[in-house]
Amino acid sequence: MEGKVPTIPLKKTRRKMSKTSLEKKEARDAWIMMSPAIIILLLIAVYPIIRTFWISLHEMVLTDPSSGYPFIGFENYVKIFNDQRAMDSIVFTLKFTVVTVFFELLLGFGAAMLMNKAFKGRGFVRASILVPWAIPTTVSALMWKFIYNDQYGLFNDILTRLHVIDSYQAWLSSSSGSFMALVITDVWKTAPFIALLTLAGLQMIPKELYESAKIDGANKFQIFLNITLPLVKYTVIVALLFRTLDAFRVFELITVMTGGANGTESLSVYAYNNLMKFLDFGYGSAMSMLIFAVVFLISLIYMKALGNKLTDF
Amino acid sequence: MESKGASILKNTLFYALILLFLVAILLPFVWQFLTSIKPLTEIAAIPAKWFPSEINVDFYKNVFTKHPFAKYLFNSFIVSLATTILSILIGASAAYALARLRFRGKTIMLMAILSISMFPTISTISPLYLILKNLNLLNTYAGLIIPYITFALPLSIWLLTNFFSQLPKGFEDAATIDGCSRAGIFFRIMLPLIKPATFSVALLVFINSWNEYIYALTFMTKDEMRTVPVGIALFPSNYELPWGDMAAASVVVTVPLILLVLIFQKNIISGLTSGGVKE
Numbered sequence: 369m370e371g372k373v374p375t376i377p378l379k380k381t382r383r384k385m386s387k388t389s390l391e392k393k394e395a396r397d398a399w400i401m402m403s404p405a406i407i408i409l410l411l412i413a414v415y416p417i418i419r420t421f422w423i424s425l426h427e428m429v430l431t432d433p434s435s436g437y438p439f440i441g442f443e444n445y446v447k448i449f450n451d452q453r454a455m456d457s458i459v460f461t462l463k464f465t466v467v468t469v470f471f472e473l474l475l476g477f478g479a480a481m482l483m484n485k486a487f488k489g490r491g492f493v494r495a496s497i498l499v500p501w502a503i504p505t506t507v508s509a510l511m512w513k514f515i516y517n518d519q520y521g522l523f524n525d526i527l528t529r530l531h532v533i534d535s536y537q538a539w540l541s542s543s544s545g546s547f548m549a550l551v552i553t554d555v556w557k558t559a560p561f562i563a564l565l566t567l568a569g570l571q572m573i574p575k576e577l578y579e580s581a582k583i584d585g586a587n588k589f590q591i592f593l594n595i596t597l598p599l600v601k602y603t604v605i606v607a608l609l610f611r612t613l614d615a616f617r618v619f620e621l622i623t624v625m626t627g628g629a630n631g632t633e634s635l636s637v638y639a640y641n642n643l644m645k646f647l648d649f650g651y652g653s654a655m656s657m658l659i660f661a662v663v664f665l666i667s668l669i670y671m672k673a674l675g676n677k678l679t680d681f
Numbered sequence: 682m683e684s685k686g687a688s689i690l691k692n693t694l695f696y697a698l699i700l701l702f703l704v705a706i707l708l709p710f711v712w713q714f715l716t717s718i719k720p721l722t723e724i725a726a727i728p729a730k731w732f733p734s735e736i737n738v739d740f741y742k743n744v745f746t747k748h749p750f751a752k753y754l755f756n757s758f759i760v761s762l763a764t765t766i767l768s769i770l771i772g773a774s775a776a777y778a779l780a781r782l783r784f785r786g787k788t789i790m791l792m793a794i795l796s797i798s799m800f801p802t803i804s805t806i807s808p809l810y811l812i813l814k815n816l817n818l819l820n821t822y823a824g825l826i827i828p829y830i831t832f833a834l835p836l837s838i839w840l841l842t843n844f845f846s847q848l849p850k851g852f853e854d855a856a857t858i859d860g861c862s863r864a865g866i867f868f869r870i871m872l873p874l875i876k877p878a879t880f881s882v883a884l885l886v887f888i889n890s891w892n893e894y895i896y897a898l899t900f901m902t903k904d905e906m907r908t909v910p911v912g913i914a915l916f917p918s919n920y921e922l923p924w925g926d927m928a929a930a931s932v933v934v935t936v937p938l939i940l941l942v943l944i945f946q947k948n949i950i951s952g953l954t955s956g957g958v959k960e
Binding site for chain 2: 397404489502613619624
């Protein structure tokens with residue numbers, strides 16, 4: 369009897385100890401396995417972002433090293449809000465983001481609903497919509513720039529044949545024409561991305577749910593509202609997150625199609641011009657930190673909507 | 682119950698919509714292809730002449746003789762391939778730890794990696810430019826591969842973590858009992874299991890690197906070091922817009938991608954969807 373009393377807790381402690389040391393070993397292994405990635409990302413992603421912020425607090429025009437690049441606090445940030453060209457680019461970027469993402473969602477979701485039915489040639493349709501997504505944006509921008517050409521472009525040709533317009537238009541010479549052209553090109557290239565992700569989400573909805581809803585006498589609209597929409601919601605939000613971030617950072621589409629003319633200069637394009645054309649690293653860095661902050665904010669808003677759906681493993 | 686007439690109407694409408702959708706997607710490619718084989722005079726015809734009277738291959742010759750387009754393709758291929766291999770090698774072990782091992786701070790690590798994958802290229806370009814310049818790495822392959830890792834590595838880790846976490850729980854326990862080390866489990870059991878998924882991730886990383894523009898434009902300033910997206914965007918000079926050459930170059934770039942997409946459709950879609958969709 370006497371000997372038994374201590375043996376039980378002893379066993380327990382031993383088991384506990386071995387478990388915690390196993391856990392410790394597991395955690396240690398995890399950090400070892402992650403360390404190459406962590407070190408690399410700290411060096412080439414985190415450090416540059418901090419350095420960009422640091423540069424943005426200085427007057428640093430590379431063509432004028434005699435200034436000694438003095439520290440000026442947040443002056444570069446204040447300058448953004450007194451710079452009409454910067455404000456115009458912010459307004460354009462926001463307008464472009466909202467309009468393109470709206471149409472991409474509308475068309476992408478519609479296309480996904482269409483493709484969710486089994487029909488002959490679905491594989492072919494699905495493969496074709498991957499192609500616009502896969503080609504470089506500069507290639508799609510060049511293709512569409514030629515389509516909008518004022519003299520021998522396809523856009524004028526088709527619209528004239530359909531009697532939508534009486535005479536050929538110089539689409540890329542006006543502000544509204546350029547905006548429309550950019551939006552159409554971006555939607556053409558990226559609505560398929562939303563369609564594909566949404567389709568994948570739709571196909572994960574169990575068929576039984578639809579069947580039992582039908583038995584219960586739900587109509588098509590009710591089924592869509594109460595089954596399809598809630599179950600595909602998170603997939604669509606993720607797709608929207610990626611699209612909103614990309615649209616907000618729009619760069620090569622603009623440089624290739626309009627070069628930023630006619631009020632189409634996006635924030636990224638203006639920031640890039642400040643950095644690499646005017647070599648005003650201080651001001652350009654402040655602008656790119658602003659982009660970083662907005663991107664961060666957009667992500668936070670979407671993350672909030674997603675809850676822990678993204679990182680819950 | 683629907684009448685037969687109504688269902689035929691519905692079917693016609695359905696296929697009409699699908700057709701409209703397909704035409705909208707494919708027409709720009711068709712037009713670009715037709716432009717690339719037209720004689721020069723027919724490109725500039727008003728009203729547009731859709732089909733060429735004879736096939737002209739001069740623009741394709743121009744692409745490879747007037748511009749170092751073969752070199753662009755080679756550069757893009759080297760940089761994208763190296764980026765893909767490196768980010769998968771480094772990313773797989775991190776992803777395994779994130780998906781299968783228990784440790785504190787996992788959610789924070791995942792959030793950090795997701796945040797880094799969203800870093801705008803433009804926000805890191807000025808310090809990276811200064812660093813690469815100081816290291817004499819501008820206009821070198823390494824000078825583009827290193828910045829590419831900034832978006833390729835978080836993407837690889839993110840996607841691979843998803844794939845690793847889909848493997849059944851307790852898979853490694855049997856191996857642990859058999860006395861397999863962590864490295865043994867990782868290399869001999871886990872890596873072979875996610876081989877097909879790794880291929881999906883590799884395709885996505887490769888396509889992303891192949892299409893990248895801002896870094897390539899900034900860090901490769903010599904013509905013979907340019908990649909395809911930048912090279913093609915700089916075809917137009919101040920004096921002329923060589924539409925025929927640009928059309929031919931677009932076709933040269935697009936055809937391999939069409940083949941890639943047709944052959945690996947399933948892999949690409951599974952890679953794309955694993956980033957966000959989870960059940």
